[in-house]
Amino acid sequence: MKKILKIIGFSVLLLLVLLAGAFLYSRPWKNALFITPLHQIQTSEKVIALTFDDGPAKGRTPALLKLLKDKQVKATFFMLGANIKKYPTIAQQVHNEEHLIGNHSYSHPRMILKSPGFIKSEILRTEKLIQSLGQKDVKYFRPPYSSKFIVLPLVLSSMNKTLVTGTYDPPAEYGSPYNAQKVANQVIKNAQPGSIVYLHDGKKGDVLAFVKSVEIIIDQLHKQGYRFVRLDQIK
Template sequence: MRLPQNSPVKRFALPCIIVCAVILAAAAAYVYSRPWHRGFIVTPMYTLAHTNKTAALTFDDGPSRERTPRLLALLKKYNVTATFFMTGYHIGQYPEIAKAVYRDGHLIGNHSFHHRRLIFKSPSYIGREIDAADALIRNTGQTNVQYFRPPYCKKILLLPLLLKLRGKTLVTGTYDPPSEYKTPYNSTNIANEVLENITPGAIIFLHDGSGDNADAFIDSVERIIQGLRAQGYVFARIDR
């Protein structure tokens, strides 16, 4: 049976098809972009270019008063340089600690201002999050803010495009120890997970932004440094 030209079914068929196609495309982009090594429009930096035994320690969400100064002392003790993905909010709280990170030879990357998921946000909102954190990072003395790690590593749709247009590098990573998110915080478990799962060129996720469990956090980082060096690894910033 042929439907009349003014049939409601005909009038709404095309819009429904378009909406369904958009939803399916967005879902496909989301699924494709979930792994750390893939991204919509751009391929994230998820490992170092080095093929030798080099690893990068990266620290997210800081700086914090409880963890970051002690972490800097530990890294200096072992002559290790690292990468700190800082939030603008915490730089604003502890500007002198952020400056100390730069003075000690570490790289500072942008981790947004508020550490909110940047999915399904407007271009202007995402831009403000990037720019506000960039400005505070530059106040540390580091003039070039090239690297951006999304909060929670959520990186679909608009964010990769905006980073590409700004000439920034989208960074994820290679290994994030599950025990770092468990309670009680167990430094031995965290270190063992890292030591057992690292391959050459790994970018390791750790977090200095929390004020809790500072002793255990420092112990876990020291165990990781000692253990990887015993395996023949050297450490590098992600830009080296």
């Protein structure tokens, strides 16, 4: 009996160690089990992909679209299905102005310890809404909170989707009040060929400061010789 208990105890301990190792391996944006995340464009060319999460939103998204149109910049918007349903006209404008729309789930749940059925439902509900805007190919998925442990990568692989993380997420964007110059400086300082930059048009807060930060980023990186691409324009 003692021998059996020792074997069970050792097996449980080994399983916990393996799970902990897998979790730690999956934490960096460049790593995931069962699938290779798109965390950076592999290029020496001075290109950067601006990506915007959690929209569309009534405040930030229309103002951002105006700026991008004025600057002739295309970007990738990772949208929530619930927000597409709430603001369909704004979502349609994003598509009409030839930006790429990616899937960011329907309700923004953490996808650790979620069932395959739940994850598929979150993806497919949002995919259907994106397709209703006119974009038929919805290839790119960015997980809420960048949580990508075990089940999600398996589901995405089975659905032939691309798991997108990113290269840089400016910490100052989470500060209050929103400091446009600080956010922009962090992005510019960490810019490199092939960067995929995280920003958020779906957050509440100072619309003018948010748009100003994006304007500074675009202007300064243009001066450094960078151009901006949608994720599907990667060669």
